[in-house]
Amino acid sequence: MKTDLTRQVAALRETVAGLHRELTRYDLVAWTAGNVSARVPGRELMVIKPSGVDYDDLTAEAMVVCDLNGNVVDGAGAPSSDTAAHAYVYRAMPEVGGVVHTHSGYATAWAARGEAIPCWLTAQADEFGGEIPVGPFALIGGDDIGKGIVSTLSGHRSPAVLMRNHGVFTIGRNARAAVKAAVMCEDVARTAHLARALGQPLPIAQADIDSLHDRYQNVYGQRPATG
Amino acid sequence: MKTDLTRQVAALRETVAGLHRELTRYDLVAWTAGNVSARVPGRELMVIKPSGVDYDDLTAEAMVVCDLNGNVVDGAGAPSSDTAAHAYVYRAMPEVGGVVHTHSGYATAWAARGEAIPCWLTAQADEFGGEIPVGPFALIGGDDIGKGIVSTLSGHRSPAVLMRNHGVFTIGRNARAAVKAAVMCEDVARTAHLARALGQPLPIAQADIDSLHDRYQNVYGQRPATG
Amino acid sequence: MKTDLTRQVAALRETVAGLHRELTRYDLVAWTAGNVSARVPGRELMVIKPSGVDYDDLTAEAMVVCDLNGNVVDGAGAPSSDTAAHAYVYRAMPEVGGVVHTHSGYATAWAARGEAIPCWLTAQADEFGGEIPVGPFALIGGDDIGKGIVSTLSGHRSPAVLMRNHGVFTIGRNARAAVKAAVMCEDVARTAHLARALGQPLPIAQADIDSLHDRYQNVYGQRPATG
Amino acid sequence: MKTDLTRQVAALRETVAGLHRELTRYDLVAWTAGNVSARVPGRELMVIKPSGVDYDDLTAEAMVVCDLNGNVVDGAGAPSSDTAAHAYVYRAMPEVGGVVHTHSGYATAWAARGEAIPCWLTAQADEFGGEIPVGPFALIGGDDIGKGIVSTLSGHRSPAVLMRNHGVFTIGRNARAAVKAAVMCEDVARTAHLARALGQPLPIAQADIDSLHDRYQNVYGQRPATG
Numbered sequence: 001m002k003t004d005l006t007r008q009v010a011a012l013r014e015t016v017a018g019l020h021r022e023l024t025r026y027d028l029v030a031w032t033a034g035n036v037s038a039r040v041p042g043r044e045l046m047v048i049k050p051s052g053v054d055y056d057d058l059t060a061e062a063m064v065v066c067d068l069n070g071n072v073v074d075g076a077g078a079p080s081s082d083t084a085a086h087a088y089v090y091r092a093m094p095e096v097g098g099v100v101h102t103h104s105g106y107a108t109a110w111a112a113r114g115e116a117i118p119c120w121l122t123a124q125a126d127e128f129g130g131e132i133p134v135g136p137f138a139l140i141g142g143d144d145i146g147k148g149i150v151s152t153l154s155g156h157r158s159p160a161v162l163m164r165n166h167g168v169f170t171i172g173r174n175a176r177a178a179v180k181a182a183v184m185c186e187d188v189a190r191t192a193h194l195a196r197a198l199g200q201p202l203p204i205a206q207a208d209i210d211s212l213h214d215r216y217q218n219v220y221g222q223r224p225a226t227g
Numbered sequence: 228m229k230t231d232l233t234r235q236v237a238a239l240r241e242t243v244a245g246l247h248r249e250l251t252r253y254d255l256v257a258w259t260a261g262n263v264s265a266r267v268p269g270r271e272l273m274v275i276k277p278s279g280v281d282y283d284d285l286t287a288e289a290m291v292v293c294d295l296n297g298n299v300v301d302g303a304g305a306p307s308s309d310t311a312a313h314a315y316v317y318r319a320m321p322e323v324g325g326v327v328h329t330h331s332g333y334a335t336a337w338a339a340r341g342e343a344i345p346c347w348l349t350a351q352a353d354e355f356g357g358e359i360p361v362g363p364f365a366l367i368g369g370d371d372i373g374k375g376i377v378s379t380l381s382g383h384r385s386p387a388v389l390m391r392n393h394g395v396f397t398i399g400r401n402a403r404a405a406v407k408a409a410v411m412c413e414d415v416a417r418t419a420h421l422a423r424a425l426g427q428p429l430p431i432a433q434a435d436i437d438s439l440h441d442r443y444q445n446v447y448g449q450r451p452a453t454g
Numbered sequence: 455m456k457t458d459l460t461r462q463v464a465a466l467r468e469t470v471a472g473l474h475r476e477l478t479r480y481d482l483v484a485w486t487a488g489n490v491s492a493r494v495p496g497r498e499l500m501v502i503k504p505s506g507v508d509y510d511d512l513t514a515e516a517m518v519v520c521d522l523n524g525n526v527v528d529g530a531g532a533p534s535s536d537t538a539a540h541a542y543v544y545r546a547m548p549e550v551g552g553v554v555h556t557h558s559g560y561a562t563a564w565a566a567r568g569e570a571i572p573c574w575l576t577a578q579a580d581e582f583g584g585e586i587p588v589g590p591f592a593l594i595g596g597d598d599i600g601k602g603i604v605s606t607l608s609g610h611r612s613p614a615v616l617m618r619n620h621g622v623f624t625i626g627r628n629a630r631a632a633v634k635a636a637v638m639c640e641d642v643a644r645t646a647h648l649a650r651a652l653g654q655p656l657p658i659a660q661a662d663i664d665s666l667h668d669r670y671q672n673v674y675g676q677r678p679a680t681g
Numbered sequence: 682m683k684t685d686l687t688r689q690v691a692a693l694r695e696t697v698a699g700l701h702r703e704l705t706r707y708d709l710v711a712w713t714a715g716n717v718s719a720r721v722p723g724r725e726l727m728v729i730k731p732s733g734v735d736y737d738d739l740t741a742e743a744m745v746v747c748d749l750n751g752n753v754v755d756g757a758g759a760p761s762s763d764t765a766a767h768a769y770v771y772r773a774m775p776e777v778g779g780v781v782h783t784h785s786g787y788a789t790a791w792a793a794r795g796e797a798i799p800c801w802l803t804a805q806a807d808e809f810g811g812e813i814p815v816g817p818f819a820l821i822g823g824d825d826i827g828k829g830i831v832s833t834l835s836g837h838r839s840p841a842v843l844m845r846n847h848g849v850f851t852i853g854r855n856a857r858a859a860v861k862a863a864v865m866c867e868d869v870a871r872t873a874h875l876a877r878a879l880g881q882p883l884p885i886a887q888a889d890i891d892s893l894h895d896r897y898q899n900v901y902g903q904r905p906a907t908g
Contacts, residue, residue: 026257030707030868031861033804103804105868109875112801112882120339122367122393123260123330139889140803141896165885166803180258187257187332194336196879198423201339204392208366215368253484347566349594349620350487350557407485414484414559421563425650428566431591431619438593480711574793576821576847577714577784634712641711641786648790652877655793658818658846665820 005043009074012038012047012175013060019100019179020049020058026183028104029055035080038175039090039097044068046090050077081140088146089171093154098175100182103167107189110134111162117192120201124188125209126216129157132185137164145169157213160185232270236301239265239274239402240287246406247276247285253410255331256282262307265402266317266324271295273317277304308367315373316398320381325402327409330394334416337361338389344419347428351415352436353443356384359412364391372396384440387412459497463528466492466501466629467514473633474503474512480637482558483509489534492629493544493551498522500544504531535594542600543625547608552629554636557621561643564588565616571646574655578642579663580670583611586639591618599623611667614639686724690755693719693728693856694741700860701730701739707864709785710736716761719856720771720778725749727771731758762821769827770852774835779856781863784848788870791815792843798873801882805869806890807897810838813866818845826850838894841866 019036023029032055037048047063064075070087072079080086086099110117110132117132119125124132135152138144149169152161159181160170168185172178195201204212246263250256259282264275274290291302297314299306307313313326337344337359344359346352351359362379365371376396379388386408387397395412399405422428431439473490477483486509491502501517518529524541526533534540540553564571564586571586573579578586589606592598603623606615613635614624622639626632649655658666700717704710713736718729728744745756751768753760761767767780791798791813798813800806805813816833819825830850833842840862841851849866853859876882885893 031864033868103802103868103872105872105875108802108872109879109882112872112876113880114883115880120392121330121335137883137885137889139892165801165883183258187260187330191330191332191335191339193875193879194332194420195339198336198420199340199342201336202341202364202392204364208364211366347619348557348562410485414487414557418557418559418562418566421559421647422566425563425647426567426569429568429591429619435591435593442595574846575784575789637712641714641784645784645786645789645793648786648874649793652790652874653794653796655790656795656818656846662818662820669822 005040008040008043009045009047009065010060012040013063013065016047016049016063016175017058017060019175020055022179022183023100023102024055026104026186028102028182028186030103034102035082035086035100036175036179037080037083037086037099040065041097045073046086048083048086049080050075051079051081053077082145084141084143085145085149085169088143089149089169092146092150093171095173096171096178098172098178100170100172100175100178101167102182102186104182104186104189106193107132107160107162107168107186108166109193110189111167112165114164116162117189118201119204119209120192120195121188122204122212123184124192125204125212127181127184128160128188129213129217130209132158132160132162132188135161135163135169137166232267235267235270236272236274236292237287239267240290240292243274243276243290243402244285244287246402247282249406249410250327250329251282253331253413255329255409255413257330261329262309262313262327263402263406264307264310264313264326267292268324272300273313275310275313276307277302278306278308280304309372311368311370312372312376312396315370316376316396319373319377320398322400323398323405325399325405327397327399327402327405328394329409329413331409331413331416333420334359334387334389334395334413335393336420337416338394339392341391343389344416345428346431346436347419347422348415349431349439350411351419352431352439354408354411355387355415356440356444357436359385359387359389359415362388362390362396364393459494462494462497463499463501463519464514466494467517467519470501470503470517470629471512471514473629474509476633476637477554477556478509480558480640482556482636482640484557488556489536489540489554490629490633491534491537491540491553494519495551499527500540502537502540503534504529505533505535507531536599538595538597539599539603539623542597543603543623546600546604547625549627550625550632552626552632554624554626554629554632555621556636556640558636558640558643560647561586561614561616561622561640562620563647564643565621566619568618570616571643572655573658573663574646574649575642576658576666577638578646579658579666581635581638582614582642583667583671584663586612586614586616586642589615589617589623591620686721689721689724690726690728690746691741693721694744694746697728697730697744697856698739698741700856701736703860703864704781704783705736707785707867709783709863709867711784715783716763716767716781717856717860718761718764718767718780721746722778726754727767729764729767730761731756732760732762734758763826765822765824766826766830766850769824770830770850773827773831774852776854777852777859779853779859781851781853781856781859782848783863783867785863785867785870787874788813788841788843788849788867789847790874791870792848793846795845797843798870799882800885800890801873801876802869803885803893804865805873806885806893808862808865809841809869810894810898811890813839813841813843813869816842816844816850818847 035049064079070083135148170181262276291306297310362375397408489503518533524537589602624635716730745760751764816829851862
């Protein structure tokens, strides 16, 4: 059993480290901001980015393993300062296998105004199933951010929440899906910003949003529900 | 004959795979969105991107060969979820040898407002011959997108259409020309956006647009009509 | 003598080819748009980019040598479609050793509105000595663009002109200085755009503009007037 | 003793040269604009970028060592034209170990309007402790810029000042911290710009700003106060 866990954690360390490169590739993060985590399937554990470490130095070995209360189980460094929020989400939402946090600029601009992103784009209907909602203002350091994420996203189609005055948290069935949601959140936040900057974008009928979302979640990609 | 077809398809697989790198180079696509296809000249076949595959993994081998009804003829993966639209265009417009689809941000912002891009730039007159038109809202999954592209672009100078609330489709005599149109569409959409953001851009006289378009289509480049 | 000319031209082919990489590095050009040329010092010749060739393929060998009427003297391809404008500038302004043309987005947005860029930035005072002026609308294919550049920049401190509805032309004592002016033109066009987008930027007193320009032209860099 | 100084300076040359790559990575600088310096700890010396040299050529050997009056002590080239401002800051603020200057676009746009950046983002509260202030208009060439930086930042939480019509200066306990402040300054300037472009961002309560700033300065990262 121990060997299985060791292999499982080693593989997730590689995955989580590698996914951080997507955050820089899409310019979602500056300096050491932003973080990705993955739940260790079937365990009360998660793998998360260390705190305040350069993106160039985010090797698999640098990742930190924590329990779902945010206590370090394995790893040389301190875990991300957002560990408590990730842990809260894993405790409250058992279907979630990955969590991502960024301050990506366009999405965070909507968050600074406390405005949900209306669904003006078929790509947003596909991935988010409608508007991308706003969560409450919450201070770091306890469970307030985690609670805000969970209360906003529970029962919502969107895997992304715009935390007020703060940034984006996304969830997914695994870390890769959560990273995809973070990338697409910034992409639609940008296009929606540009669209509204010069006038009023056209709405998409709710029935069309529903149809697009249903199809995308079930048909797109090489395997159903692969994302 | 079979050997010729094999060589022809192998070369187009390389071409189409390589052209996807232009979409990422110019930041026209996020994650796995966007796709390029090429008609196999003289055949009822096309080569197209697989669905939901990372841009890093778009090798020649990963490309999918379909007939012009979108049925897979060769290839391990499922073809792009936009295959039906590409196929419709090839069936309806025999002069078209390449089709490209993106959600590039500035162009899609015009599409979200349902606004054609007025011709304020000589580069737009060159490549598009006037405004870049808007096509109808259409759901994915049948022929509606293809019909919208064809009805908008038939008899129009522009090789690009802004599909409402969705994104850009471009056509060309080959895949490279369609990719060029997609790159230039985003470039002029961006400059037109920036121009109008701070005031009213100046019009170009119709006779000047005509003159620029005629010259560019017949004189520019190393060979006439090379683009 | 012939050997000297051969060496001189070979060196300029390298220089001009290499400088095109600065245009892509700073995102001043899309696809094959934009071009750099250099006068061959002491000769009625210039080295210029070929027409419609990929930036990846712009080797020294691909550059074209023309006389100052735009006739090809050496080179396999057709010269840039903007060759007539470059040639006109070299004929009319003997102090100019390099010319650059781009459609860089922010600068071209000002050009599309026919608005000069006011001097709100010390960096603009340094490099341009005040506002960046607008030139007339002019069609490609004769001397109209060249005349517009020369009439606008003659006696003006600015090495950059915003050609109406078109793009940017810059001049310099050599090709490198002209490329620098093209890079700085887009940089100040962007910052000026962003500044005015949210309010009214503050003016800089004319005496301060004069003082900054004088100092920069005479003191900055490793050698006076190196740029 | 001399050997120690030699080693210390050699290490700082490497550090300062390497940190300039962060300025280009985050697109904070164009052409040869922008500069980083570091105080030599315990010495009346600093290491600074040479003037007007390409970012590609900024090797450790190219860095210039000056005394704190800006006189060259070691190095082949002329020091940055902003050396007097850096030197003034080191003389007046003994706790400062690094200084950075950029014309990064979004931050400089706020500077061109003479507007401080209000604190609408938790990331700004973390790093800057509130608004990012505006300093006076000042001409290069004497102590005016240095005085403007010091008078604005003395006793202020923010390590960044927006010098009117000019650009950004940041300070830090070492050069790396000052570079981080420059990167974060542009990041929050951009998000604040985007937020206000479409409406009125929501304020953060002063007590929350204080709490965020206190926590970030004392808890974040692998070691307290590592940044």
